[in-house]
Amino acid sequence: MKTALTIAGSDSGGGAGIQADLKAFSANGVYGMSVITAVTAQNTVEVRSVQDIDTDIIRDQIEAVFDDIQVDAVKIGMLSKPETIEVVIEGLKKYKPSFIVLDPVMVSKGGHHLLQPEAVEKLKELLPLATVITPNIPEAEVLTGLTITNLDDMKKACEKIYELGVKTVLLKGGHLNSEPNDLFYDGQTFHLIEGKRFYTKNTHGTGCTLSAAIAANLAKGMSLLDAVQKAKCYISVAIEHSLDLGHGHGPTHHFYQLYKKELAFNE
Numbered sequence: 001m002k003t004a005l006t007i008a009g010s011d012s013g014g015g016a017g018i019q020a021d022l023k024a025f026s027a028n029g030v031y032g033m034s035v036i037t038a039v040t041a042q043n044t045v046e047v048r049s050v051q052d053i054d055t056d057i058i059r060d061q062i063e064a065v066f067d068d069i070q071v072d073a074v075k076i077g078m079l080s081k082p083e084t085i086e087v088v089i090e091g092l093k094k095y096k097p098s099f100i101v102l103d104p105v106m107v108s109k110g111g112h113h114l115l116q117p118e119a120v121e122k123l124k125e126l127l128p129l130a131t132v133i134t135p136n137i138p139e140a141e142v143l144t145g146l147t148i149t150n151l152d153d154m155k156k157a158c159e160k161i162y163e164l165g166v167k168t169v170l171l172k173g174g175h176l177n178s179e180p181n182d183l184f185y186d187g188q189t190f191h192l193i194e195g196k197r198f199y200t201k202n203t204h205g206t207g208c209t210l211s212a213a214i215a216a217n218l219a220k221g222m223s224l225l226d227a228v229q230k231a232k233c234y235i236s237v238a239i240e241h242s243l244d245l246g247h248g249h250g251p252t253h254h255f256y257q258l259y260k261k262e263l264a265f266n267e
């Protein structure tokens with residue numbers, strides 16, 4: 001069986017972070033593993049508190065997994081602080097996984113900083129190691145200093161992020177008022193990954209889910225563009241059937257049968 005590893009934070013409410021990633025890995029048919037970088041006390045309404053994990057324990061988790069088990073793809077989420085990013089960079093340079101999907105998580109829906117603002121420069125050091133980076137609009141604005149309000153702005157932002165040394169960019173358009181179209185850029189060609197907006201408040205963990213599904217698809221051997229397009233289908237179905245749990249933004253629905261039923265999905 002193919003495997004994927006998530007290096008990310010824990011969400012006690014189960015909608016985002018490690019929990020969303022492991023659900024997405026399973027639903028997309030790969031064996032999931034985790035390196036926990038931080039524990040958040042979080043639900044569908046808010047992030048109440050965060051405990052960063054000691055960097056020695058993060059290093060130990062990375063080594064324990066890679067020393068024993070074949071890792072076919074890595075997904076990176078919440079990294080919290082510069083010291084954590086440094087340990088993750090060391091681990092990736094040591095073990096050189098074939099595919100790295102970097103979701104540059106910065107701020108939760110409720111406005112809680114999941115990456116210290118002073119860690120953004122350190123995060124940029126991770127970019128050249130990534131196969132693909134998957135920023136949302138606010139994250140792309142932080143990385144580029146641009147204001148992004150339309151497709152032209154998205155193109156400029158992709159080019160600027162690409163210049164930071166990353167191999168490919170998937171800029172997510174979910175935060176714009178238009179249809180949730182994402183833009184994929186490989187340094188030469190733009191591909192519009194079209195979506196249809198579902199009018200629901202239950203979109204907690206959408207970015208985590210999308211990046212984890214891309215990692216799962218890469219682990220299974222898909223080409224990068226195919227992995228992105230199939231993952232976009234997966235997140236769309238997961239949002240369409242999202243769950244009205246809790247009092248805030250409910251989670252997406254990781255249910256393989258829904259995905260299988262609604263997509264021409266060949267495995």
Ligand SMILES: Nc1ncnc2c1ncn2[C@@H]1O[C@H](COP(=O)(O)OP(=O)(O)O)[C@@H](O)[C@H]1O
Pocket residue numbers: 135136137172173174175180181182195196197198199200203205206207208210232235236239
């Ligand atoms: N309401 C929605 N309906 C359909 N797709 C959406 C919706 N909101 C976001 N998406 C899609 O979900 C994925 C995650 O995007 P986004 O919500 O922007 O990320 P993040 O969770 O990092 O803020 C993207 O493919 C985006 O286009």
Ligand SMILES: Cc1ncc(COP(=O)(O)OP(=O)(O)O)c(N)n1
Pocket residue numbers: 008009010011016017018040042077078105107108109110114203204205206207208209249
């Ligand atoms: C532990 C943890 N990691 C990441 C996030 C952000 O997840 P995201 O998919 O961007 O979803 P929202 O925060 O926008 O709902 C998180 N909240 N917690």
